Amino acid sequence: MSSTAAEGTLPLPADGSARSRVSSDGALLDLRAVPPARHAWRTLLRRPTFLVGAGFVVFWVAAAVLWKPLGFDPLGPTGLPLEGPSGAHPFGTDNLGRDMFARVLAGAQPTLEVAPLATLVATAFGTALGLVAGYFRGVVDDVLMRSFDVLYAFPQIISVLLVASAFGHSLLTLVIAIAIFFTPIIARTVRSAVLVETNHQYVEAARLQGERPTWILAREILPNILPVVVVEATIRLAYAIFVSAGLSFLGLGAQPPSPDWGLVVSQNRIFVQNAWWCAAFPALGIATLVVSVNLIADNLRDVTSR
């Protein structure tokens, strides 16, 4: 920010911190007040990007749950090999004559099993470790943070290959591998949020009151960093979808004949020149889901960080 006589001496109006409260007007501060949860929801529902993201996510979740009851068959041949999109096969067929529309719908299921589960596990561990590191500081913090650094030092793919060879190629392997590598990232974010919170004297007041650390962490600090955790988890979910698709593409996750998107893209990539539809539609599935979850995360962050 460059400064001139007038502009240089003009910071934004008071930030609502304790000291500036002395000088600033109540009216200004009221505009700054944190909206309650209900208000946050209403604000979200008025944001078009959130609605678009949520729409796609709902669609794919419905696909993952309903493809079987609706009678789609992703495994058996229902047409000629490598047929282009048509009324009977909206997304065409693959080299074995399987309906790509059914395969893409069904492919949402493994993705939506692996990514949320891995994110959930990573969020649980990451939040717990972040809380502990941020609150106790000192040796605990150092040991945790430095071991995370070591974990970061390995290229992710190599590490996942390691995990995969240890646990075999399966969806469970994916869950474990992704969870292990997301835990430190979430822990770091949570830790820095905890550091901010512990600067507030209500934490010291709780200590003076003789509260145990577990109570302080769970009842005083956690509720206040929950928005950070939710936003971070959503961002991680998008990455998890991306990573799980990538790992399946490499053959480390779902195995044939699974309709998993990453695997399908990998298997059909050789046909892309004559039959673009067999790789393009599963890729589109990955893209829409990742972008949608990211849109939701962005909106959540905007609404909760005000």
Place this chain on the structure above:
Amino acid sequence: MTPALQVEDLSISYAASGPVVKGLSFAIAPGESYGLVGESGCGKTTVAMAVARYLPAAGRITDGRLTVAGRDVYDLDREELRTLRSSAMAMVYQEPGRALNPTMRVGRQIGEVFELAGLNGDVVRAEVERTLRRVGFHEPAGVAVRYPHELSGGQQQRVVIAMALAVRPALLILDEPTTGLDARVQAGVLALIDELRGELDAGVLLISHNLPLIAAHCDRVGILYAGELVEEGDAREVVAQPTHPYTQGLVRSLPSIDESKGLRRLESIPGSVASAAAVQTGCTFAPRCELATERCRQVAPELLPFSPEGGQVRAVSCHRAGSALPAARPLAPSLHEVSPDGDPLLRVQGLTKRYGPVTAASAVDLDIRPGEVLGLVGESGSGKTTLGRCIAGLTSYEGEIAFTGAGAVQMVFQSPDASLNPRRTVRAVLGRAIKQLGGDTSVEALAAQVGLGEALLDRLPRELSGGQKQRVAIARAFAGPVSLVVCDEPVSALDVSVQAKILDLLHDLQVDRGVSYLFVSHDLAVIRRLADRIGVMYRGELVEIGAADDVFAGPRHPYTEAILRASIDDPRAGRGSTADEAPSAAPAEEIAPDPVGCAFAGSCPQAIAGVCAVQAPPWREPAVGHTIRCHLPVPELPIRSTPSPRGPA
């Protein structure tokens, strides 16, 4: 002569909260200093923003005119406005650190102002040095190459003022320019502004919540209540002899350093500004006014000339202008006699706290007796808060702290916002505190003790005012059996009228429960209010401790003398009482003290060359229980005849 600023019938409204400024009119002549006073939410800052046309998007001027140096601010196009802002007016805010670009050397930032005016090269450098010299830097070349973070708060504010005055503005707007600065630094900054104003013939709009400050540094004052001017006149006279009930209440709410413990209640204005929003007819202050009559509630008063006895004509908006508020009620006398010889409740010996290479507290010895209030005073960085935190057990330390009282040491913190969990209701906070601290009271009864109604119990902190939050924090400290409460600047973030109520509450609770306080504050008048004994800290060392009356009567430590002089005195004593006699008030560029010698030697006007800076000072004892750590023999220690104590107003 064109006024520097003319405000005519100004009304401003916010989309969310409705009108915040209503029909405001005042003018500032060139070279005149005008103070605008009011509590939070009265519209002061909104006015300042409107003058510079910096209102937030939600704010709208619904009526009136603003003229700066003869030009209507709202009748300018973008380019004209930019020219006006950069040449005719300048603004200085609280928190100078945020007004300066942290990545730019100070000299460059000031230089830009001159470059904008068309100068360049060596001329700019020379102008920058001249400007820095004018705001009191003796080595301008050395300062110009520093970054803002390498300067102290007071130095930063002087740089901001240097930038503001570089263009010789017709109008200088100062919004709480010294709030958050230490008293000695504040005195220096304000003296500088006074001096430059005369030199440049600029009009000054000084916005503050601090009445004594306005009385000492302004020609005229306007008292703002809920966006309306309720009283306007000669600053010294209005503060010395207020006629509007609101002004009277504000003046009465101020603690005074000439008023020893427990003389009178400070609480003078019931309720809060919020009640003004509900007023449909009549005077907006009527719901809080002890003098209000039926007429006040029906007919809105107008701002009319009024001549108080023996004073100049001023404008007052009150049907009962000049009627005095009923006499203040006396405070409950302290029932628990503090015995000077009894065993101490708390004994601190050789307490030292280091943060890496920095020593925040060094070899502090002190006692607190049962039922006693020990006031601890010092500037920021003096270690007073650190000492409080060590005593509360919140941080590790070297040395010994022996505590013999019941229950744990409790603490009341400075920031009412940070000291309550934003997600827990008042009921949850107090209920848990009672359980944890082993209290035998109910949440309702505890809340009632601190003046919180049951309607507030299910609210979250953000739904409470600053004063209410601080009451919750106080209630939490008193939830169980407690014998010592550390109060760390508990009122410094609050408005005067709220501060008065909280100080009264703390006094009542102390008398009622017979607890001891360690009361930490930078404000001598606040300390004087509550303390039986006073300890003075400077750079981590306790330099003086003794009975409050002894410390105020003197002899005292030269440092105590310095902060006493710098703290703006009783406004009723009038303007100039402090400005005249604050010669070396600004501790400009302090030298790091020798670890062995007296820490204050570098700034001490009475320092003995070759002794103070290199030898550890001995303890002097001018009276029993009053000790001063200084090389000066007792007869040479500063002693100032304090004005005669004033009875209850």
